[in-house]
Amino acid sequence: MWAGVAGVDWGPALVALRLARGVDLAASIALFGTLLFWVVIAQPLSPPGKSDALRAGIARLVRITIAVKIVAALAWLPLQAAEMGTGRVDASRSFADLVAIVAFDTSFGRALALRTALAVAAAxxxxxxxxxxxVAAGTLIAGLALCLQAHLGHAAATEGLLLPASVALHVVAAGAWLGGLLPLVLTLAAWPDVAAHTARRFSWLGLAAVILLTGTAAVQSVELVGHVGGWFGTAYGIVAQWKIAGLALLLAFAALNRFVLTPSVAGAGTGPRPLIISVATETFVGLAVVALGVWLATLPPGAHIQPVWPFAFQPDYTDIAAPHVRREIWRALLLLGVAAAGVASLFWRPLRIVGPIAAILTFAWLPTPNWRLLARPATETSFYRSETRFTAASIARGEELLHRYCTAACFRPVDDPSDLTPYNLWARTDGDLFGWLTRVFDVIGHSPFEHGAIARLSERERWLLIDYFRARVAGSAVNGSERWRYPIPAPALGLTCADGRKRQLRDLSGRIVQIVASGDGRLPRLPEPPPDIGVATVVLSKREPATGELAGDICYTSSPDAWTAFAIVSGVDESALAGTRIHIDANGWLRTRVLPSDVLDDDTWRLEIADIASAPLVADVSGGHGH
Incomplete structure (x- = not known):
């Protein structure tokens, strides 16, 4: 499971870059948290005549933080410039020129300079x-500087505002909680008489920060880690798990401080020393969590790379609604509740000993859930996602590969090894199919290639073959019945519409799409669609239609790849495709085929469209392909 982390680059330059980045972020968090703590927590509680020494100490902490921030930023800029320029910049350009380009001509350089300037202004x-x-104005400026973290990491390369906003709020919440821990230690030591009151006030600030951290972390995990494969099969996901574990440990310290140590200071008058030690330890754990966050920022997001699944099984929710499976889920939830109750009892003095013991005994007595009911065998490629995405072009390129490497047995009328219909390709996920094709079919299957030939192809070529084989299976599925009985997506392709706009076939989703193959580009007479049902028409042509031939809600493509791909998925020879009509439902699934020889009057066609519109296919999210 840890192979992904072990394979991460630990070169000196990258380690130095991570260190500079981490120190810069930690200093920015500390500056905001320190100022916020003073203006919201410490200053309102200042005992008469006792605040000057603490105020001077915290002001000194602010100055030290600013000095560290400036040094870290000055180190980060050239290190980042060196990393950005590796293999991308003309060797004749000097390093000073490269640093200047990164500083003044990139969003990263401008964001770093602005954050440093705002931090100095805040102090x-x-x-x-x-x-x-x-101090309140300085806190606001420091918070704005911290928000610029969204322009210094993965969020800067994304479209939309959701991820950048979540990153900005995440680091602000971290600053409010973690950045306030060190000034909290100084305050507890300087004002022991109000230590309990100070800790209680800070706990409310920490609670708000934890809620914000949790919500924004969830958004980032969806955007950057992706599905379960990204969590366990990539270095990014594994480090993210470590960060979550660190946050859980921080929460444990916060709970200990709030429910155990703070009441002991207020009630027994034992002094704040145990509380100070706990908060100081929490501060060091917080630094480790910040370091893990910086490490994540230098790793490729798990959602953007192919995960290598480390386990022999993967989750399977196919039968989750079955009674026997739900019974096992309730057993698991019951065990989880017992464990939570045992942990919670640690924070209530009368049950601090009895509660955990009872939880352990109950845990051992209850039956263990049968986890195998929610799992199926897996390989290291189980969570791969297709990089070609079943497009018209990828299907055509896959056919070219097949013709290039196929044996003499291919395309024979009986027992054609290039037709993989018996292997149920559309019921397999992308990753499972990729692994099976390479590891099993290529070695012992009835392959159209010499055994071992597929493994010698590049990953992209294998994905192209998968798209072609799936298209062939789609063509076999419709032959004889004129209907596709299970969800098969229409090949993706670009279109030109009557209004001159360039669109994608998927842009027409939400309506029934009628694909009309016309060799000469002329559009045959089409009946009026049923009322209240949107129908878009796409003309497949071998030539560009003349001006004025298309009108209304009609698009066309003259791409040879589109002609080839739709001939394959509809199970028709390319030379006989002209006149064929293919219907696609509002969810983008292939539904029915009408051959040129089929007789379909207008009323029957309208009934067919109404039937497709009333019963759209729904893909099984627990399995099947990953398109």
Missing amino acids: FVAGGLGSRRR
Whole structure:
């Protein structure tokens, strides 16, 4: 499971880059958290005549933080420039020129410079922390500087505002909680008389920060880690698990401080020393969590790479609604509840000993769930996703590969090894099919190639073959019945519409799409669709239609790849495709085929369209292909 992390680049330059990046982020978090703590927690609680020494100490902490921040930023910029320029910049360009380009001509350089300038401005405005209004203004500026983290990592390369906004809120929440821990330690040591009150006020701030951290972390995990394969099959997902474990440990410290140590300080008068030690330890754990976050920022997101699944089994939710499976789920939830109750009892003095013991005994007595009911065998490629995505072009390129490498046995009328219909390809996920094709079919299957030939192809070529083989199976599935009985997506392709706009076939989703193959580009007479049912028409042509031949809600493509791909998926020879009509439902699934020889009057056609519209196919999300 840890092979993905072991294979991560640990070169000195990258380690130095991570260190500079981490110190910069930690200093930015500390600056915001320190100013926020002073203006919200410490200053309102200042005991008369006792605040000057603490204020001077926290002001000194702000100055140290700013100095560290500037040094880290000055180190980060050239290290990042060296990483960006590796293999991408003309060797004749000097390193100083490269640093200048990164500093002034990239969004990263501008964001780093602006964050550093805002941090210095925040410290200058806050001054010696004597004016609460000035400290509040400095806190706001420091928070804005921290938000620029969204322009210094993976979020900067994404479209939309969701991920950048979640990253900005995430680091602000981290600053409010983790950045306030060190000034909290100083305050507890300086003002032991109000230590309990200070800790309680900070816990409310920490609670708000934890809620915000949890919500934004969930958004980032969906965007950057992706599905379960990304969590366990990539270095990014594994490090993200470590970060979550670190946050859980921080929460445990926070709970210990709030429910055990703070009441002991307030009630027994034992002094804040145990609480100070706990918060100081929490601070070091917080630094480790920040370091893990920085490490994540230098790794490719798990959602963007092929995960290598480390287990022999993978989750399988096919039978999750079955009574015997639900019974096992309830057993698992019951065990989880017992474990949670045992942990919670640690924070209530009367049950601190009895509660965990009872939980352990109950846990051992209850039956263990049969996890195999929610799992199926897996290989290391089980969570691969197709990089070609079943397009018209990929199907055509796959056919070219087949003709290039096929044996003499291919395309014979009986027992054609290039027709993989018996192997149930559309019931397999992308990853399982990729692994099976290479590991099993290529070695012992009835392959159209010499055994071992597929393994010698590049990964992309294998994906192209998979798209072609799936298209061949789709063509076999419709022959004889004129209907596709299970969800098969229409090949993706680009279109030109009557209004001149360039669109994709998927842009027409939400309506019934009628594909009409016309060799000369002329559109045959089409009946009026049923009322209240949107029908879009796409003309497959071997030539560009003349101006004025298309009108209304009609698009066309004259791509040879489109002609080839739709001939294959409809099980028709290319020379006989002209006049064929293919219907696609609102979800993008192939539904029915009408051959030129079929007689279909207008009323029957309208009934067919109404039937497709009333019963769209739904893919099985627990299995099947990954398109």
